[in-house]
Amino acid sequence: MYIDQYFDGLRAILDTIRRDQDERIRTAGGIVAEAIAAGGIVHIFGSGHSHMIAEEAFYRAGGLAAVNPILDERLIFLRGVLESTRAERETGVAATLLERETVLAKDAAVVASNSGINAAPVEMALEMKLRGVRVIAITNIRQSRDSAPRHTSGKRLFEIADVAIDTCVPPGDAVVEINGTGRAAGPASTVAGAAILNAMMLEAAAALAARGQPAPLFPSANLPDTTEEMLADLLRPYKTRVRYIDVK
Numbered sequence: 732m733y734i735d736q737y738f739d740g741l742r743a744i745l746d747t748i749r750r751d752q753d754e755r756i757r758t759a760g761g762i763v764a765e766a767i768a769a770g771g772i773v774h775i776f777g778s779g780h781s782h783m784i785a786e787e788a789f790y791r792a793g794g795l796a797a798v799n800p801i802l803d804e805r806l807i808f809l810r811g812v813l814e815s816t817r818a819e820r821e822t823g824v825a826a827t828l829l830e831r832e833t834v835l836a837k838d839a840a841v842v843a844s845n846s847g848i849n850a851a852p853v854e855m856a857l858e859m860k861l862r863g864v865r866v867i868a869i870t871n872i873r874q875s876r877d878s879a880p881r882h883t884s885g886k887r888l889f890e891i892a893d894v895a896i897d898t899c900v901p902p903g904d905a906v907v908e909i910n911g912t913g914r915a916a917g918p919a920s921t922v923a924g925a926a927i928l929n930a931m932m933l934e935a936a937a938a939l940a941a942r943g944q945p946a947p948l949f950p951s952a953n954l955p956d957t958t959e960e961m962l963a964d965l966l967r968p969y970k971t972r973v974r975y976i977d978v979k
Contacts (some may be wrong), residue, residue, distance in 0.1 A: 733907055737917040740906035745926055747899040754895045756927060759841075759867040760934025760949050762894065766839035766865075767797045767935065768944055772972050774834065774859070775803040777843035777869075777924075778819035778851045784843035784869060789975070792951035793805045795932050797966040799973045803828055806851065818851065820881055825854035833972055836863030843929070844868075844921040845898055847875035847888035854882060856891040867931070868892035869924050874902040896931075898923040926972065 748756075755920035763773055775785040785800035804810050807817035818824055834840075840859040847870035856866045868888045872895060875887045889895035898920050900906070905915035922935060936946035947965050950957045963978040970976040 733909070733917075736907045737884050740917065741919055744899050744906070744923055748897070748923060748927060751899065752896050752927065755894050756930050757934050759894045759896060759931045761804065761938055762839050762865050762867060763795075763931060763935035764938035764942070766837060767795070767947070769837040771835060771839065772797045772799050773839045774799045774801055774832065774851065774864070775839060775841045775843070775928075776825070776828075776855045778806045778849060779815060779844075780918075781843040781845060781869075782922055783921055784841070784928055787925050788832035788841070788928055790949065790966075792949055792953075794929070794949055795936060796947035796949060797969055799832070799969075800975065801828055801832060801855070805888055819849045820851070822850045822854060822883055824851045826858055829855075829858050831974070833974045834859065834862045834864060837863050840864045841867045841869065841931075842869070842888060842892070843924055843928075844888050845871045845874070845900065846878060846922070847871060847905060848878045848880050848882075849862070850882040852883065852888050853880065853886055853891065856888055857882075857884060857886070860891065865893045866891065866971055868895040869898060870895060871900055871902070871904075871920065872897045877902065889911065896927050897952060898927065968978060 761889050775788050777784045788798045789800040808815050819881050842856045870888045872889050880887045900919040904918045904920045907917040939946040966976045966978050
């Protein structure tokens with residue numbers, strides 16, 4: 732019963748995203764395509780579980796090579812889960828992270844935060860805007876609107892972004908009420924965020940192809956015909972911009 736409720740809940744959320752966020756996803760895909768066509772890259776940042784959205788976009792079969800995930804040990808649980816919560820609420824974290832990155836005005840940025848209220852993602856969006864970069868937010872607009880911002884600007888993520896795409900998940904994220912617990916289970920924001928991200932990148936790849944510019948798309952590294960040199964060739968143009976690329 733609960734499994735059915737969970738998958739039904741996910742299906743309803745994805746259907747809502749497809750219906751209500753279609754135009755915003757297409758617009759975001761256009762921003763990504765313009766950045767790549769201009770020789771830029773796409774910076775992707777998320778705190779808490781939203782850091783998985785940055786990882787989902789990077790070095791991904793069927794994904795674009797021009798992606799820079801902005802990751803930090805404090806924000807991805809490697810220094811402890813409560814430390815991660817503290818870090819995402821701390822002003823100055825995003826600005827410090829950007830000191831190690833090369834961010835150009837021709838780039839694009841995706842900032843993922845389901846709550847959209849914590850200091851780190853809000854600051855990341857503000858810092859990107861200061862650098863002339865267009866910002867795409869993946870966030871829960873209803874929950875964010877109903878919550879107090881935690882950044883000194885008084886802003887929420889959706890209020891800063893050039894395009895804010897709604898995850899359309901219920902407040903609190905979980906979609907299934909468990910009898911006798913008084914709590915819900917079955918989180919949905921990662922599924923929703925990954926679907927939004929991949930739809931956006933798909934739109935970007937199609938837009939690049941329409942311009943006559945081949946999209947730098949990864950094949951699966953685990954297909955028989957994919958060689959390491961093929962993967963290295965896709966990565967090489969971005970090795971000076973992305974710290975995790977280890978090609979010569």
